[in-house]
Amino acid sequence: MDDIRFKIAEAARMAGVSPSTLRLWETQDLIQPIRTPKGQRLYDRALVDRLKTISWLRSEKGLNPAAIRESLRGEPVAVEPEITSFEPEEAGDPASFPVGLKIRRLRREAGKTLEAVAQKTGVSVSQLSTFERTSQGLSFTALHEVASCLGTTVASLSGQEQxxxxxxxxxxxxxxxxxxxxxxxxxxxxxxxxxxxxxxxxxxxxxxxxxxxxxxxxxxxxxxxxxxxxxxxxxxxxxxxxxxxxxxxxxxxxxxxxxxxxxxxxxxxxxxxxxx
The missing domain is CATH 2.60.120.10 (Jelly Rolls)
Structure with missing residues (x-):
């Protein structure tokens, strides 16, 4: 059923955000929902896919609204695969993961975005994103701050506590x-x-x-x-x-x-x- 439409709470759940976030994105001109004659917001499958893309660009790429709008130009938009708790490279024993991958896993399990951790620690979104992919690019102090923000220690991330x-x-x-x-x-x-x-x-x-x-x-x-x-x-x-x-x-x-x-x-x- 391609014509199915979702209410704001359902669409928000499918995109992994809150209904208030969808309203904010609307004011930022990132998404324009379908409106009923009474003004109720509805989202079809194409809009839900767009919401997932916005969520991914925001949480994983660290883009601001202006950059997201730029990225979304020239639709149709290719939706990135949904982020799950365990991606292919995260298979196996977590203790053997590179430290950057451990950080990403802990961040996602805590439900924190790159932006949220960046704001808490003073590390830029781009630095944090690069570190999660490569385990490089954070100073000794920055790594300590990120570990503390995620409720762990540098020693634990490094495998010292095994x-x-x-x-x-x-x-x-x-x-x-x-x-x-x-x-x-x-x-x-x-x-x-x-x-x-x-x-x-x-x-x-x-x-x-x-x-x-x-x-x-x-x-x-x-x-x-x-x-x-x-x-x-x-x-x-x-x-x-x-x-x-x-x-x-x-x-x-x-x-x-x-x-x-x-x-x-x-x-x-x-x-x-x-x-x-």
Missing amino acids: GQGGESLIRDGKWPSWPATSSGVAIQVLAEGRNQMECNRFQLAPGASSEGAYQHAGEEFIHMLSGSLEIILDGDCFFELHTGDSFYFESRRPHSWRNTSSSETVLIWINTPATF
């Missing part, structure tokens, strides 16, 4: 590595499992940094193995660390860091409890 804890023996040079998401920052796990402490080995290329400050619950301890590191607490407390130095601070204080050496800096970094 296992039940207890004993963990890792031989010299055999450390599991976090996915390389930030330029010049390599992180190796020194103790695997769901432990109270996150024990990591950081290798920082010259100039590598957190690219901004972040904060979370807990305490932190750093021991310098080689090179130099500048730690900034609260935006105005500067500490210069060198080979052999140790440093403790409370994680709730906004902190940022960068390698101030002209060579690689290597350090041991411990967080407790596991909140990073």
